[in-house]
Amino acid sequence: MEVKQRPKNFTFYRRKTTNVVMLSVSFISAILTIMPLILVFYYTIAKGMTYLNINFFTKLPTPVDVPGGGMVNAIVGTLILIGIGGAIGIPIGIFAGTYLAEFGKNRFAYVVRFLSDVLSGVPSIVVGIVAWTLVVVPMHGFSALAGGIALAILMIPTITRTTEEMIKLVPDSYREAGLALGIPRWKTTLRIVLKTASKGIATGVLLGLARAAGETAPLLFTALGNRFWSTNIFQPIASLTVYIYEYAKSPFKSWNDQAWTAALVLIILISLLSLIFRFITRSKYKNQA
Amino acid sequence: MVNSMINNETLIKPLIEKEVTGISTINEIKISVKNLRASFGKTEVLHDINIEIPERKVVAIIGPSGCGKSTFLRCLNRMHEVVGGTITGEILIDGTDIMKDDPVYLRRRVGMVFQKPNPFPTMSIFNNVVAGLKMNGFRNKKVLKQIVEKSLKQAALWSEVKDNLNDSGANISGGQQQRLCIARTIALNPEVILMDEPASALDPISTAKIEELIFELKKDFTIVIVTHNMQQAARVSDYTAFFYMGKLIEYSGTKKMFTAPDKKQTEDYITGRFG
Numbered sequence: 001m002e003v004k005q006r007p008k009n010f011t012f013y014r015r016k017t018t019n020v021v022m023l024s025v026s027f028i029s030a031i032l033t034i035m036p037l038i039l040v041f042y043y044t045i046a047k048g049m050t051y052l053n054i055n056f057f058t059k060l061p062t063p064v065d066v067p068g069g070g071m072v073n074a075i076v077g078t079l080i081l082i083g084i085g086g087a088i089g090i091p092i093g094i095f096a097g098t099y100l101a102e103f104g105k106n107r108f109a110y111v112v113r114f115l116s117d118v119l120s121g122v123p124s125i126v127v128g129i130v131a132w133t134l135v136v137v138p139m140h141g142f143s144a145l146a147g148g149i150a151l152a153i154l155m156i157p158t159i160t161r162t163t164e165e166m167i168k169l170v171p172d173s174y175r176e177a178g179l180a181l182g183i184p185r186w187k188t189t190l191r192i193v194l195k196t197a198s199k200g201i202a203t204g205v206l207l208g209l210a211r212a213a214g215e216t217a218p219l220l221f222t223a224l225g226n227r228f229w230s231t232n233i234f235q236p237i238a239s240l241t242v243y244i245y246e247y248a249k250s251p252f253k254s255w256n257d258q259a260w261t262a263a264l265v266l267i268i269l270i271s272l273l274s275l276i277f278r279f280i281t282r283s284k285y286k287n288q289a
Numbered sequence: 290m291v292n293s294m295i296n297n298e299t300l301i302k303p304l305i306e307k308e309v310t311g312i313s314t315i316n317e318i319k320i321s322v323k324n325l326r327a328s329f330g331k332t333e334v335l336h337d338i339n340i341e342i343p344e345r346k347v348v349a350i351i352g353p354s355g356c357g358k359s360t361f362l363r364c365l366n367r368m369h370e371v372v373g374g375t376i377t378g379e380i381l382i383d384g385t386d387i388m389k390d391d392p393v394y395l396r397r398r399v400g401m402v403f404q405k406p407n408p409f410p411t412m413s414i415f416n417n418v419v420a421g422l423k424m425n426g427f428r429n430k431k432v433l434k435q436i437v438e439k440s441l442k443q444a445a446l447w448s449e450v451k452d453n454l455n456d457s458g459a460n461i462s463g464g465q466q467q468r469l470c471i472a473r474t475i476a477l478n479p480e481v482i483l484m485d486e487p488a489s490a491l492d493p494i495s496t497a498k499i500e501e502l503i504f505e506l507k508k509d510f511t512i513v514i515v516t517h518n519m520q521q522a523a524r525v526s527d528y529t530a531f532f533y534m535g536k537l538i539e540y541s542g543t544k545k546m547f548t549a550p551d552k553k554q555t556e557d558y559i560t561g562r563f564g
Binding site: 171173174176177179180181182183184187191192195196198283 | 403
């Protein structure tokens, strides 16, 4: 059978051209999206490699131009800070998200949801000042605890909303199945619904932790920074981000370079965290939804 | 015997009772429903239902979509309340009002199988079967193993999955998943099993297997099955109830229902003139 050809008139060529133009614009935008990330990786690796050696992970910072210094206190400090933040923020976020998803059909939940979105938009430096007023002033001193609390406040909205969204994705049929087996509601929620949503929740927790690990501004008012070894949560504590800030603005070339190394270590740390989480929440079964 | 090792009283009660009473008289009434009205908000979906369901028989509930079949079923294990519904009237199981029982305990006596197979995807086949027991604090591994084997055998699934009990419950075929859900329900040794269109999402072969299974299960359990498929109702049930617009129109022996129904509406529905 003969296929009837449509005429190749002006409309035809205009449609084809529009198609090519739009496709190119989308493609270039996609490239532009990943460019910053590539640049970040390129610069931190290129400039950070200079000081990336065993000393950096084992030694304390040295005065300017004294070679062999590291940032072990800042690495441990950052871990302690996100540890405190996580210990406070993860449970609150997960339980709040569970409440919103499972019992959140009332006005109160609506308000919580809205304010949680507002909180996630509050600049981190403002959260820092609040933590300073609430913790640093009454305790008469900067401390890791204050820093951790500030980071927890920053994590909570992210974790809450991701948890809520992930739990809402769990089909009702699993809840019904649990209840129909005579499993109490709270156990159905905890051991069936949350378990089913655990992978997505872990992603939310990770986003929250990663954001907290990268914060500088709120730590300036709370954890302050520390040039010495300290694991006391009631004392000021060093963190990678604050070191990056201080070393990068210093006039010394060697400190500038170490700031890059600190940035590289921070990125590695967050990536490791991500890997660990993926490992913990990996599904036991292949092809699992 | 398995029973003697279970020390959770709420779980053991039905087990022992069944053991003591043995096979009861043929036409003993298991469930008695009086003046049941069920609503969603202000809309009443079941109007004044009166029905008696005999023990160890299969009762099929037929009727067009939206006639209240599923709602009726969900009243029997109080799942209707979970979705915000309200119930008035009386539902007696063995003479006691279920509205006065705790819904969590009630649901261990009255199990339910849903339309879409819904094994828990995060659990192995083994854990799916004993999910109800395990999550109610029952942990004796030896007994759990026995219950898994017994339940899967009863659900006619044992031979197909006995070598991969540790695989995910969601990786088997749809028909197997549904039988797994039945095994999960009978693992709690309920007295009544409610089935809400258990075969409507399955292919003909799997459907036939489920139907055979229902036939076997009625030796031990009282079964109430909602179905859209009239041939299925005719094949598996002893009694059939026809619901229409939230009312019980007719309830009689299945054979009579499908050969000489009393009501014109029933005949019209069964012969396919509407619905």
